[in-house]
Structure formats: C-alpha cells, structure tokens
Amino acid sequence: MKRATPPPLATWILEHCIAGHCDEALAGDLLEGYSSGYSDGWYWRQVFAACAVSWSESFRARIPLLAFALIWSMMAPAWKVFTDGIQSAPVFDRILPYFGPVWVFPSLAVWLLLNSIFLWVGIFVFLVFRGSFRFKTLLRKFLLASLIFLPIYGVAWVWGCLYWYDFLAQVKVATTLLGQVADLQMLANVIRIPYFIALVAALWSADPRPVHMSQLLLQESPPVECSTRFDSLQQAVTQDPHNIKQFFGFMVVVGLVNAMLASILLGRLFDLQSHTFSTLFIRAILYVVIGVLAGVGGSWFYWKNPSSLFREHSPIPFPLFALICASGWIWVPSMAMFSDQLSPATAIVAAVGAVFLAVGLRNATFSVFAPAVHDSAGCESEEAELFSQSLYRAPWEAHGYVITFLLYAGGCALAMRLNLTAAALFALCAFLFVWKLAFAPNHELDRKREYRRAALRLACVAIPAVLVTVWALLDGEAHGHRADEMNAALAASNKTTSEHAHRKTDSQSSAYGLGGYESLILWPVPEKKQIVPPLPEISLLPPGTTQPLIIPFNGQYWYVQPPNKIPGPAAHQANGTPLGYEIESINSTPLVMDAHQALGAAIPVARCRQIQVEIENRDNRMGVIALAVLLTDAASPKNQVLYLGQQPVVSTEPEHFSFKSQPVFETLRFPVPASARIRRFDEITVMMLPDVEHAFVGPKIAIKQFQLFPR
Amino acid sequence: MLELRFEYFFAIIELMTDRSYLGEFELMLLLAVVHLGEDAYGVPISRELEGHRGRSVSLGSVYAALERLQTKGLVVSNLGDPTPERGGKAKRYFRITKKGLRQIQETRRTLTRLWQAVPELKLVMRGERG
Numbered sequence: 001m002k003r004a005t006p007p008p009l010a011t012w013i014l015e016h017c018i019a020g021h022c023d024e025a026l027a028g029d030l031l032e033g034y035s036s037g038y039s040d041g042w043y044w045r046q047v048f049a050a051c052a053v054s055w056s057e058s059f060r061a062r063i064p065l066l067a068f069a070l071i072w073s074m075m076a077p078a079w080k081v082f083t084d085g086i087q088s089a090p091v092f093d094r095i096l097p098y099f100g101p102v103w104v105f106p107s108l109a110v111w112l113l114l115n116s117i118f119l120w121v122g123i124f125v126f127l128v129f130r131g132s133f134r135f136k137t138l139l140r141k142f143l144l145a146s147l148i149f150l151p152i153y154g155v156a157w158v159w160g161c162l163y164w165y166d167f168l169a170q171v172k173v174a175t176t177l178l179g180q181v182a183d184l185q186m187l188a189n190v191i192r193i194p195y196f197i198a199l200v201a202a203l204w205s206a207d208p209r210p211v212h213m214s215q216l217l218l219q220e221s222p223p224v225e226c227s228t229r230f231d232s233l234q235q236a237v238t239q240d241p242h243n244i245k246q247f248f249g250f251m252v253v254v255g256l257v258n259a260m261l262a263s264i265l266l267g268r269l270f271d272l273q274s275h276t277f278s279t280l281f282i283r284a285i286l287y288v289v290i291g292v293l294a295g296v297g298g299s300w301f302y303w304k305n306p307s308s309l310f311r312e313h314s315p316i317p318f319p320l321f322a323l324i325c326a327s328g329w330i331w332v333p334s335m336a337m338f339s340d341q342l343s344p345a346t347a348i349v350a351a352v353g354a355v356f357l358a359v360g361l362r363n364a365t366f367s368v369f370a371p372a373v374h375d376s377a378g379c380e381s382e383e384a385e386l387f388s389q390s391l392y393r394a395p396w397e398a399h400g401y402v403i404t405f406l407l408y409a410g411g412c413a414l415a416m417r418l419n420l421t422a423a424a425l426f427a428l429c430a431f432l433f434v435w436k437l438a439f440a441p442n443h444e445l446d447r448k449r450e451y452r453r454a455a456l457r458l459a460c461v462a463i464p465a466v467l468v469t470v471w472a473l474l475d476g477e478a479h480g481h482r483a484d485e486m487n488a489a490l491a492a493s494n495k496t497t498s499e500h501a502h503r504k505t506d507s508q509s510s511a512y513g514l515g516g517y518e519s520l521i522l523w524p525v526p527e528k529k530q531i532v533p534p535l536p537e538i539s540l541l542p543p544g545t546t547q548p549l550i551i552p553f554n555g556q557y558w559y560v561q562p563p564n565k566i567p568g569p570a571a572h573q574a575n576g577t578p579l580g581y582e583i584e585s586i587n588s589t590p591l592v593m594d595a596h597q598a599l600g601a602a603i604p605v606a607r608c609r610q611i612q613v614e615i616e617n618r619d620n621r622m623g624v625i626a627l628a629v630l631l632t633d634a635a636s637p638k639n640q641v642l643y644l645g646q647q648p649v650v651s652t653e654p655e656h657f658s659f660k661s662q663p664v665f666e667t668l669r670f671p672v673p674a675s676a677r678i679r680r681f682d683e684i685t686v687m688m689l690p691d692v693e694h695a696f697v698g699p700k701i702a703i704k705q706f707q708l709f710p711r
Numbered sequence: 712m713l714e715l716r717f718e719y720f721f722a723i724i725e726l727m728t729d730r731s732y733l734g735e736f737e738l739m740l741l742l743a744v745v746h747l748g749e750d751a752y753g754v755p756i757s758r759e760l761e762g763h764r765g766r767s768v769s770l771g772s773v774y775a776a777l778e779r780l781q782t783k784g785l786v787v788s789n790l791g792d793p794t795p796e797r798g799g800k801a802k803r804y805f806r807i808t809k810k811g812l813r814q815i816q817e818t819r820r821t822l823t824r825l826w827q828a829v830p831e832l833k834l835v836m837r838g839e840r841g
Binding site: 025026027029030036057 | 752753754757767769770771772774775778790793794796797798800801802803
C-alpha cells in the first residue's frame with residue numbers, strides 16, 4: 001500500500017542537497033506526480049536525478065571558474081617554495097622564542113597569512129576580470145578562502161601522511177620555477193589541492209553572474225543607433241570596424257618599434273664614460289625626447305601614407321594619438337638600456353610603459369574598440385513582467401586566462417633570464433589587464449578634454465621616466481665598470497693562479513651559470529701544524545710486520561647524484577669535512593656520498609687481515625646509516641674492486657640514537673679475505689649507505705683514519 | 712577568384728559560434744511546450760515526452776533544459792497560483808517565444824532538407840551498383 005506523502009528523506013534531500021536553491025515548481029511537480037499514482041521508487045529516482053542534473057549544470061556553468069582555479073593553483077608549489085624560504089629566514093628564529101610555549105600560534109598565523117596572500121591575489125584577479133568586483137564581497141571572499149584553506153590543508157596533509165608518507169618523503173618539489181609550475185607529480189598535486197578547493201569554494205557564489213531575464217530580453221532588442229558620437233569618428237567606425245581596429249593597433253606597434261630602434265641605436269652610438277650627475281640628467285632627457293620623437297615619427301609616416309585608412313578619416317586626430325602614445329613610448333629608452341645590461345628591471349619598466357599606454361588609449365579610443373552599445377530606453381517588452389526571477393548566464397571571457405598565462409610565461413622568462421622576452425610578456429599582460437580593467441567612459445568624446453588629459457598624463461610621466469633613464473644610465477656605467485674589472489681579474493687570474501685555483505674558478509662560474517652544483521667535492525682542510533708524512537711507497541705492510549698501519553684520512557669526499565658515479569668536470573670544490581657542511585639534494589634525485597683515500601702504493605690483499613675505519617659522527621637526523629668499504633686496484637686495467645661488506649654505524653641505530661651535542665667516535669671493522677679477485681689494492685673507498693631519512697642529505701659523518709692490520 | 716583574407720576566417724568562426732542549433736531533447740521540449748499551450752508546466756511536459764519517446768524522463772533534466780532554453784530566450788515562464796494538491800507549491804508555466812518558434816521552424820526546414828536528400832542518396836547508390 002502506498003503512503004499518502006512521499007518519502008520524507010527523499011524530500012529532505014531534494015530541498016537540501018540540490019545545487020543552489022530548490023526549485024519550488026520542481027518540488028511541486030514531483031509531489032503532484034507522486035499524488036497521481038507514481039511509486040516511492042519513482043520519487044526517489046526523480047530526486048536523485050534532479051540532484052545530479054542540478055550539480056552537473058552548476059559545474060558546467062562554472063567551467064571558467066574551475067579552469068581559472070586549476071591554472072592558478074598550478075603555481076601553488078612555486079609559492080610554497082617561496083613561502084618556505086621566507087619562513088626559514090633567521091629573523092623568525094630570533095622572534096619566535098619571545099612567544100615562549102605559544103610560539104606555534106604566531107608561526108601558524110604567519111604561515112596562514114603567506115598562503116592566504118596567494119589565494120587573495122587569485123580571487124582579486126578573477127573578480128576583476130569577471131567584472132563582479134565589489135569591495136565588501138571581496139573581503140568576505142578573502143576571509144572565506146583563508147578559513148577554508150586551513151582545514152583543507154590540514155586534512156590533505158594528514159591524508160598524505162597516512163597513505164603516501166613513504167612516497168612523499170622521497171620526492172621533492174622541482175628546483176626551478178618552471179619545473180615547480182609544470183610539476184605533475186604526486187607531491188606537487190597534493191600541495192595544489194587545498195589551494196584549488198579554497199579558491200573554488202570562495203569564488204563559487206561569484207560565478208556565474210546572475211543575469212535578470214529582463215536583461216536577456218533587452219539583449220534581443222535591436223540596437224538603437226546612437227547619434228551622440230561625432231561624425232568623423234562614426235564614419236570611420238562604420239567603414240570597416242575590423243580594419244580600423246587592426247590599423248590602430250598597427251600604428252601603436254609601429255611607434256613602439258621605432259622608439260625601440262632609436263633607443264638601441266643611441267645606446268650603441270654613444271659609449272658611456274664617467275659623467276657627472278647633471279650631464280647624465282641631460283643625456284637622459286635627450287634619450288627620452290629622441291625615443292618619443294622616433295615613435296611619433298614612425299607612426300606619422302604610416303598615418304599619413306597614401307594607403308593609410310586614417311589619411312582621410314581618422315578615429316582620433318594624430319596629435320592626440322601621438323600625445324597619448326608618448327606617455328608609453330617615453331619609457332622605451334630606459335627599457336632598452338636595462339635590457340642591454342641584462343637587468344630584470346627591463347620587464348618592470350616595460351610593464352609600466354604598457355600601463356600608461358593602455359590607460360590613455362582606452363579612454364580616447366573607446367569609440368573604436370568598444371562593443372556596440374544598446375540603448376535600453378524604451379525597449380520595455382510586454383513579457384518583461386513575467387521574469388520575476390533571475391537566471392544564470394555563463395559568459396566566456398578568455399582574456400583572464402590569457403593574462404594569467406602571460407603572467408606565468410613572463411615569470412618563467414624572468415627566471416630564465418630572458419629579460420627581453422619577459423619584458424614583452426609582462427608589457428602585454430599589463431596592457432591587457434589595464435585595458436580590461438579601465439572603465440569605458442560614458443560621456444561623449446570631447447577632443448579638448450582628451451588633449452588636456454593626455455598632456456597632463458605625459459607631463460606627470462615625463463619626470464619619472466627621465467629619472468628611470470638616469471638610473472639606467474648610472475646602472476649602465478656601473479655595469480660597464482664591473483665588466484671591465486671582471487675581464488681584468490680574469491686576465492690576471494689566468495696568468496698567476498695555479499691550475500687548481502683555475503679549475504675552481506671555472507667550476508664556480510659554471511655552477512653560477514647553472515644555478516646550482518651538479519656534484520661536489522670536499523677536500524680536507526689543510527691543518528697548519530699537523531704535517532701528514534707521505535706514505536712510504538714500498539714499506540706498506542711488508543712481510544714480518546706485526547703492528548697495524550695507521551693511515552690518517554686525507555682524501556676526498558664525493559657527493560654525486562645517480563646515475564653519475566663520479567663528480568663531473570663542473571663539480572664545485574671546497575675545503576672541509578662533512579661535519580661542517582649541510583649538503584642536501586634540492587631536486588628529487590637522492591644524494592650519494594663516498595670517501596676516497598688513495599694509498600700512494602699498492603698493498604697485497606693477502607698481507608692485510610682487517611681494516612678498521614674510525615669515524616666521527618655528528619649526525620642528529622634519525623635513521624640508520626651503514627658504511628661499506630671497497631678496495632680498488634687502480635693499476636689494474638679494469639679498475640678491479642674488492643667489496644668488504646657493510647657495517648652499520650651503531651650510534652645511528654634506534655636503540656643507541658641520541659641527539660649529539662658532542663661528536664661520537666666509532667670504529668668499524670671490515671675483515672679482508674685471504675684470497676680475492678684482486679691481489680693488491682691502492683685505494684680505499686668508504687661508501688655511506690643511508691636510509692630514507694638521509695637519502696637527500698649528506699650524513700654528518702667524517703672518516704678520521706684507517707688501521708690496516710697485517711695477517 | 713575570392714582572395715582569402717585573415718579576417719574572413721574570424722568572421723566565419725563568429726558566425727559559427729553565433730548560430731546555435733537545437734539539440735534533440737531541446738527540440739522535443741519546445742514542441743511539447745507548443746503542443747500543450749497554456750498548460751505547459753513540468754508534469755504534463757514530462758508526460759508528453761514520455762508518451763512520445765516511450766521511456767521515462769526525469770523532471771530534473773526537463774527543468775534544466777528549460778532553464779537553458781529560457782536563458783537563450785526561446786521560452787519564457789511564469790509562476791501560477793499555489794495549489795493544495797501540490798503541497799502549496801506553485802506551477803511554473805512555460806511559453807514559447809517568437810525566437811523559439813523561428814528556431815523550431817528553422818530546425819524543421821533543415822531536417823526536412825536533410826531527409827529529402829536521403830532517398831536521392833539511396834538512388835545514387837543503387838544506380839552505382841546497377
């Protein structure tokens with residue numbers, strides 16, 4: 001027997017689990033259908049289908065938001081690396097102890113603030129480009145994002161530790177900015193998840209924008225022609241809007257290229273010598289004026305060309321165009337000089353110039369580039385009163401994604417020191433941003449007013465532009481001096497320094513070029529008083545010897561990353577022992593550490609009964625470390641080796657582990673077989689065999705000496 | 712011979728994106744709304760569809776599709792008076808707009824042309840075999 005009312009749980013699900021608000025009409029229809037004889041099963045099926053369809057539609061309508069959150073959260077690993085760097089700054093180590101036992105709260109607050117900044121910028125960018133920017137809602141979304149981020153991050157962290165701890169402990173975030181953004185490994189994705197969820201949750205209500213049906217109706221009404229624009233402009237626009245727009249953009253680019261060429265030529269023609277500030281200032285003014293004139297001249301040439309569209313009917317007068325663009329072209333000389341000096345300021349100056357260019361052009365050329373304006377007055381429809389409810393519309397606005405992409409690409413180019421490329425990308429990004437951000441004027445184009453504004457803008461920009469050019473000139477002078485000094489130093493170095501020092505310089509310079517070290521060699525610190533006698537070449541464990549041969553370690557420590565087995569030619573070299581250095585892998589490849597002791601002469605394997613390795617352990621990281629010993633016959637054609645096995649370092653075992661304020665000395669014993677593949681050896685290699693905890697860090701264990709016991 | 716210019720490409724793309732054809736389900740919904748006239752709300756529309764399609768239709772998907780059509784301006788809706796048999800919930804009546812009617816007619820013309828081309832195609836194929 002069927003009940004009179006539908007299943008209450010299903011009704012509750014319909015009212016509470018549907019995306020957005022439950023449609024009253026839908027609920028009523030379901031109730032009517034149920035009353036007319038449909039079963040409970042039908043009702044349940046309809047409720048589940050309604051929930052599924054509503055969520056599907058809701059996600060479909062928010063595809064732009066999801067795509068934006070996905071793209072933005074791709075940057076999260078890079079941001080995390082950046083914030084980790086900030087949080088590990090020494091200043092925090094000094095400040096946090098003042099908070100005593102509650103140090104965790106300020107630490108957490110700083111962490112949350114740093115991560116929230118990333119989310120807030122994302123929210124701001126999205127809202128600005130969706131055109132739904134309101135200060136009050138912005139603050140609410142900021143707060144919501146931070147509040148959501150904290151628990152989501154906690155859950156993601158606990159979840160990751162519970163299920164993938166072993167895996168996550170072994171992988172690390174990529175070292176380069178591009179690598180961090182493009183990293184699709186598990187760790188990077190786990191980092192991204194909280195940012196993605198927090199962004200989507202905070203912006204969910206902001207997208208899509210509600211659109212009233214009356215507005216939709218008005219869009220259908222035919223546009224009413226506006227007669228408020230002045231005639232020449234209207235005529236130009238009505239000729240061929242696409243061509244007008246293209247030609248206008250061409251004019252701007254032509255002027256820009258001309259200004260750039262003139263600036264580059266100026267930099268090449270006049271070599272900088274030492275100058276006073278006043279001469280530099282005058283020179284800067286000259287550069288700026290020439291740059292602007294070159295831009296104006298280039299544009300004028302094409303503007304007045306017989307084949308030009310603007311020759312007869314131009315959307316705006318050429319003097320106004322030149323005045324507007326001059327506030328952008330004025331930055332070109334300084335940008336060209338910074339570019340010549342390989343300075344990252346190139347990108348900043350380019351972006352600033354693009355901003356001024358966009359602001360001026362946007363105001364004055366609104367009539368050319370603005371979309372068609374529909375006059376809604378008098379377009380009342382008889383059906384308008386039917387639309388008491390608001391509906392959602394999912395507009396497609398690609399420029400936000402283009403700007404984000406340009407921002408990423410510019411950042412990557414900057415990280416790769418491609419300053420000119422970065423400048424072009426940032427300039428384009430800034431131009432698009434301002435172009436879309438700037439509000440279109442709702443008044444008629446008033447020439448006098450636009451002239452006044454353009455002149456005022458140029459006047460305001462002129463002094464900063466000249467000062468920046470002075471800065472570029474000063475920087476160029478310093479850059480030139482540094483280059484001269486480096487050349488002189490290199491020339492002197494080539495003549496006087498030893499081969500070792502020369503190698504060191506080479507490796508350092510190449511390492512700087514790489515931004516890190518591919519491998520590393522530690523040489524022992526030469527002690528001033530203790531003189532290690534050279535090993536006797538013939539008397540190493542001669543027959544009849546009963547006393548052990550003591551060999552103090554004076555070899556090298558090698559740090560390499562597989563698949564490399566030996567340090568490369570660009571290996572960084574330094575003096576010291578593992579006790580004095582924190583050496584760790586900064587990519588996802590583990591670190592391999594060996595200690596190599598050359599004996600100077602061969603020792604017959606049959607003469608040696610046991611080798612004892614004395615070590616000094618100052619490692620405070622938990623995890624068992626074992627040492628393995630290899631004997632090498634370097635004189636043999638194939639560099640034959642004898643493996644003596646491995647022994648654990650007792651002080652690193654869990655039952656003996658303690659935090660060491662003082663070093664722990666240990667002796668590890670390795671028996672030598674009487675008969676082996678090799679008959680003699682002239683090098684002892686000690687391999688560090690760490691566990692997972694030490695896979696990416698060099699153990700703080702130093703070899704003190706070897707004792708070779710005769711048989 | 713026409714010169715292929717760059718802006719033609721964009722013009723074609725704009726025209727293509729501007730032209731939105733009706734999907735199968737949307738066309739059926741519009742026809743059901745036209746057929747039901749003044750009585751076109753959720754339950755009769757879904758029954759109409761079920762009767763012609765021979766399988767059940769979820770009311771949720773009917774409303775989602777009608778929302779889309781309303782956003783496109785092909786239908787309009789208004790709320791009726793609440794009734795006790797519906798638990799005090801109002802009916803939402805849908806009506807087709809002029810734009811919706813134009814769209815239906817255009818779709819019909821297109822489909823008719825396509826169907827008319829089918830027998831010719833068969834004849835050509837038979838002729839080739841023969």
